[in-house]
Amino acid sequence: MVRLVIDGQSVEAEEGWTVLEAARHYGVEIPTLCYAEGLSPYSACRLCTVEIISRGRSRLSASCSYPVQEGIEVRTNSQKVRRARKVIIELLLASCPNSRTLQCLASKYGVTRIRFRPEDRGCILCGLCVRMCKEQMQAGAIGFANRGTGREVAVPFHAKSEVCRECGACLYICPVCELPCPGPLQPGQLCNACLDSLQLEAFPCKE
């Protein structure tokens, strides 16, 4: 067993767990987007960023791939973490303004404005569909193409792949391709409907 501190609580975790797994085991909530149980960690959305203090040094790190280590202290809600998380949600919203998942995350984590230039791309490149297809469906029909801001999820040669069985797992796991948030939103506008509700976990508009 590995002993560590999460948000002031001393806890024990199993060797090989990630910080995210340990936190969830003890009911500490850390938001994630590109993580899914059963798929390999990809650590790209950085939403699960936490502050890790190890040997007197503090740094931000993605908890979904950070292995628990003896004696480290994890802070999931420090000021540093909150600031980074808000900026990341804002960045994501600028690239997918109408995603309901992102709108709900904004309400939940107190993001009340988007200061960036919105550019709807309809995809946050979390790679869940790519990993789902490859790792769970053993198909590998989709992958990433291009670099930098031109990166996209694509099928080889832009034609339906022969290995695709149309199982729909990619759609099932996609966090942003559900119906857009129902409100009368312009790109760059925030719904924030549940911002004031005390039961923030309730996600009322998800029902």
Added chain:
Amino acid sequence: MPKIESPQSLERYREILKSEREKYRATVSVCGGTGCQAHGCEAVYRALEGELSARGMKESIELKLTGCHGFCEIGPLVVIRPQGIFYRQVKPEDVPLIVEKSVLGVEVVDELLYQLPDNGKRMVREEDIPFYGKQTRLLLKDNGSIDPRSIEDYIVQGGYAALAKALFEMDPDGIIDAVDRAGLRGRGGAGFPTARKWRACRAATARDGIKYVLCNADEGDPGAYMDRSLLEGNPHAVLEGMAIGAFAIGACEGYVYVRHEYPLAVINLHRAIEQARGLGLLGKNILGSGFDFDVNVSLGGGAFVCGESTALMASIEGRIGEPRVKHVHTAERGLYNRPTNLNNVETWANVPLIINMGSEQYAMVGTEKSKGTKIFSLVGKIRNTGLVEVPMGITLREIIYDIGGGIPDGGKFKAVQTGGPSGGCIPESLLDTPVDFDSLYEVGSMMGSGGMIVMDETTCMVDIARYFVDFLCGESCGKCVPCREGLKQMLYILEDIAGGRGTMEQLDLLKELAEVVRDTSLCGLGQTAANPVLSTIRYFEDEYVEHIVEGKCRAGVCKPLLTFLIDPEKCTGCLRCRKQCPVGAISGRKKEPHLIDQERCEKCGICLEVCEYGAVVRK
């Protein structure tokens, strides 16, 4: 030549080679580096070849095309040894005179000597020239005298003696200790202690006994060519370093990852590997020691991000060159999931030097925490562009003014950027900062792999930040959100500010965003990508504010902020600017003052250039 099977036969071979060369009265070296190639050194080489054979001197004069001599600004360079006469900007027509006077005779050709810019004094020898005199050329010294195509040349200069010493007089731990005592730190950017890395890889268990050593020759920084010059000019030094490292770590296989845009480096490297194998200096049972080690060359597509260690390994394996999280160190699971040690080209080239010089001697050069020398490619608004090797701890001022010769054309220094695209800009007030890993980091920049770009008053700092962020935006692999989306939004804000549309809130947002990108990105690219922005805001915030509040770009770079006006007092009405204006924004009749229509003006500045009366002003 059969394989060399013991250190003794290596020494014997060296003696034979040396005595074979005694027949030469003199050596003429032509620089064949990238810079001199562009200046036409091949033609000079061929002219020399023709001239020497026409005069029947091929047997008594050695002629060779070497690697980069460093002073690329004034190429093609020709050096005649043993006199050490240094000729610059040599043209094929100069060759007969050179041979007549300096090879046959003992005179020098005055016109081809380097002249001091201040007083016009002519310098005969390389070491008399301040550009060279102030350098400490430990790694580059052989670049100007070795033919990189010839392993014999390398051996004559003492090559592979360090490998023989390491294999027969030292044990692996002893070698690592020697590198440790020498204080060698990685030259690829981060300055990580090399011995610590080697020790970790040596300690790692390989499930099938296979470990790798890799050489990072991706060199993605625009304008940098240190690693290229080392590989092109002295490939055996890198191979010898890798073999010593492999022996210390317990690796049996090595890869050099080199970008395909470096064809000459690739050719020279392949040839060097073949030659070393032929002599038994690579391959099975090296020098009869029982140690096996061989090197492969892996060609990269030239992406900047492929220089990152995990992306580089993915790329060698044939996967997309994309970084991954590194919680398990590559020393334990790297290439093909086997223990792997990656070092930069220059780091490897330092290794034979340490073994030959001895750690203590080596550690005399440099500062307490940064030992040895560092090669920089000095470019930008600087008189002496070129490759310079300096002892760690030298100040930026010494590099820029004493070696670099200062700013040309009466310009005034503004900033120096070190560390490549993700380095920082350092202002005049910090020019006395010593050049070492820690000091550069403290001032908000970094050593990087050795790019050094000098900027003068005609450079706008907002524009520079915009330029680097734009470059990094294109080079980001696009995997993680802060780097992909964050850099893009940083670019938008910088474009707004440079375009006169920026607000003070945006400046604060830029700072906040840059810090988040730095703190949360997945790999080193994103983690350092904010440096150009943060360092320019730190030292040149007034320029940002000027753009935003006053709508002014003092360097005259940001076009939307410029206004071109015609002074009616000075304008003679010559029609010149009116005719040249590409958008027809200038009106006015002959002999009457002209007027620029500000709505139509595209700020190209042509009117300013063509006006002979100084009547056009830029504000």
